[in-house]
Amino acid sequence: MRYVDEFRDPELITRASEEIRRLVDPERHYRIMEVCGGHTHAIYRFGLKDILPSNIELIHGPGCPVCVLPMGRIDDGLAIAKNNPNVIFVAFGDMMRVPGAQGSPFEHKARGTDVRIVYSPADALELARKNPDKEVVFFAIGFETTAPSTALTLMNARMQDVRNFSVFCNHVTIVPAIRAILDSPDMRLDGFIGPGHVSTVIGCRPYEWIATVEGKPVVTSGFEPLDLLQSIVMLLRQLRAGEARVENQYKRVVPWEGNRAALKVMAEVFELRPYFEWRGLGFISQSALRIRAQYAQWDAEQRFAVPETRVADPKAAQCGEVLKGVLKPAQCKLFGKECTPEHPIGALMVSSEGSCAAYYNYEYRKSLVSRIGPAVSRVA
Amino acid sequence: MCLAIPGRIVEIAAGQNLVGTVEVTGVRRKVQLGLLEDDLPKAGDWVLIHVGFAMSKISEQDAQEQMSLLSALGETEQAMEEVRGYGLENGDGHDGHLAWNEKPIA
Numbered sequence: 001m002r003y004v005d006e007f008r009d010p011e012l013i014t015r016a017s018e019e020i021r022r023l024v025d026p027e028r029h030y031r032i033m034e035v036c037g038g039h040t041h042a043i044y045r046f047g048l049k050d051i052l053p054s055n056i057e058l059i060h061g062p063g064c065p066v067c068v069l070p071m072g073r074i075d076d077g078l079a080i081a082k083n084n085p086n087v088i089f090v091a092f093g094d095m096m097r098v099p100g101a102q103g104s105p106f107e108h109k110a111r112g113t114d115v116r117i118v119y120s121p122a123d124a125l126e127l128a129r130k131n132p133d134k135e136v137v138f139f140a141i142g143f144e145t146t147a148p149s150t151a152l153t154l155m156n157a158r159m160q161d162v163r164n165f166s167v168f169c170n171h172v173t174i175v176p177a178i179r180a181i182l183d184s185p186d187m188r189l190d191g192f193i194g195p196g197h198v199s200t201v202i203g204c205r206p207y208e209w210i211a212t213v214e215g216k217p218v219v220t221s222g223f224e225p226l227d228l229l230q231s232i233v234m235l236l237r238q239l240r241a242g243e244a245r246v247e248n249q250y251k252r253v254v255p256w257e258g259n260r261a262a263l264k265v266m267a268e269v270f271e272l273r274p275y276f277e278w279r280g281l282g283f284i285s286q287s288a289l290r291i292r293a294q295y296a297q298w299d300a301e302q303r304f305a306v307p308e309t310r311v312a313d314p315k316a317a318q319c320g321e322v323l324k325g326v327l328k329p330a331q332c333k334l335f336g337k338e339c340t341p342e343h344p345i346g347a348l349m350v351s352s353e354g355s356c357a358a359y360y361n362y363e364y365r366k367s368l369v370s371r372i373g374p375a376v377s378r379v380a
Numbered sequence: 381m382c383l384a385i386p387g388r389i390v391e392i393a394a395g396q397n398l399v400g401t402v403e404v405t406g407v408r409r410k411v412q413l414g415l416l417e418d419d420l421p422k423a424g425d426w427v428l429i430h431v432g433f434a435m436s437k438i439s440e441q442d443a444q445e446q447m448s449l450l451s452a453l454g455e456t457e458q459a460m461e462e463v464r465g466y467g468l469e470n471g472d473g474h475d476g477h478l479a480w481n482e483k484p485i486a
Contacts, residue, residue: 038382045453065382092431093461094382119465120432122412126468142431145382149433152414156397197384200428200436224449252442253428259435262415352455353382 009226016229017051023236030056031188032235033325035178036195037064037353038223044362046225056232059325060355062177063195065142066094067323067347067354068278069170072309074100077139077168080304081113084135087304088114090124091139098350101311105139121146121153121167128157128165137300138167144201147171147289148262151269154291157298168300169291171270174198175206176287177278182214186326191235193228194220196250201266203258204246211244222250269295279313279347280323319346322355329359336360383450384428384435385459386443387411389421402429404459405447409466432466 024030034040040060043049049058062068078100081089089105096106096117109115114134118124121138128136140150150167157165174195181187194207199220207218217238221231231249238245248254269292276288291299300306313319317334321327329335329348339345341357348354352361387402398413398420412433413420419437421427426443427434438446450456 041453042449093465117465118468119462120412122432123466123468130468142382145435146431148415148435149412149431152412152433197382197428197430197435224445253436253438259415259418261418262435265415 012226013051013229016226016233019233020056020229020236021053023233023240024053024055025240026053026055028055030190030236030239031059031325032056032191032193032232033059033061033181033189034193034221034228035061035063035174036193036198037067037351037355038196039193039221039228040064040355041353041358042223042225042228044358046228047362048225048228051229052232059189060322060358061192061325062181062278062281062323063143063174063198064348064351064353064355065146065170065172066098066351067319068172068177068280069098069141069347070277070279071100071311071313071347072277073170074098074105075102075309075311076306077137077170077300078102078105078108078113078115079307079309080137080168080300081115082108084304086133087135087137088116088127088131089137089139090116090118090127092119092141093117094351095139095141097344098347099344101309121150122156125153125157125162125165128162129160132164134164136165137304138165139170140167141170143172143174143195143198144262144266145197147270148201148259148266151265154269154295154298155265158295163297166298166300166303167291169270169289171289172276172278172287173272173289174202176284177281178207178210180278180281180284180287181324182210182216184324187324189216189325190239191217191244192219193231193235194218194246196220196222196254199248199250199254199258201259201262204248204254204256205258207246211246215244217244218246220246220248220250220254222253268292277310280320282320314345317346319348319356322346322348329356330363332356382430383455383459383462384430384446385450385463386438386446387427387429387434387463388440388443389423389425389427389434391423392420400434402427402434404429404463407460407463409463411466429463431462 124138270289318332348356387404
């Protein structure tokens, strides 16, 4: 095993976990939500659960864009390509195996639809430029991490007057989802590990209401084991002192005010939808972005007929409960049986950042404790 | 799509569109710099890239740590596939078509 080398400093990990043990109140049960799917992946991969005291429970949040996208949106996007043979449907590789009710993009490709992968929205625009006799529809997805890139690409399309390019926009915003979770009656949370890369764009201010109105601390965090443990230390310090503030553990990447240029292009191109459906969470008001009227020429929902498919998740799948943290992945009836990363039924199994896939992939792997050995097990 | 890929800026292209060449572990590709227009990187600077757009400037040490994080998460291959794909180059010479290891599922 080479895992030991992957941690910069096992000694610091040990110290952070000692500090966590010093700060926890043994009488209290802590429920901390990590909002971002990248954090979920890292938490499982590094077995962090095993070095935390048993009364700290990590709840996996809604921050995996592939997971929260309702199936009907995939069907709608693909229907455009299926009904218009001149259309090239382009999406990120992550989307290709995600099932719609009528099949995944890959399956549509196998049936003859022109489906292609791009790795950047800029390349989708380039594809349109290279194929002037085709219509290129880019299936845009993601939180504020990828929304600015789509926005800038749309500005370029307009500036360069590329008219055979349009975007089927599924961008969502993280803060309303956090609000929906806090409003949910079966949910009790003590604090949040705030997203890393989303915060690079939006900064830390948009979380302030969570602290001031809801009285829950938020710490934006990096993705390494030490980052996550330090963020938990920062949360526990606040909880112990009875405080609720927004703090930034990931200062080396996240500026408090965010990325102004990125926020500017998003405001230029997008406006909030009145409501949008989230898989597992239902309709959330003002939680997603749509393309402004000035850019209607490049908005696939304006350019093409969209069937507005609504697909109910399979009854037995309990994605919603898992997504809200009410159930653990393995408590879903389908987990590991009908629903696996190879044959995902629910969305949380599709992406490596979905909590079910992460749990499945790492549940039986060696935890951080056994990897870095006695240093940590001494305090465990 | 959610991967943050660290790269070093090799050169900034002249012209109105803010575009540069980035190098990620030996692979050079075009990246968009428009989202860093308030604080443009120069050749030699390190950046974090999402979906072909440089999103933030970082230190060389942070870049190295991000690379080892990707490796620890088992995502290096996926990250490099993404980087190689920038500029519609998938390594197999077909614009935007499936890469060699991405077979449609029946």
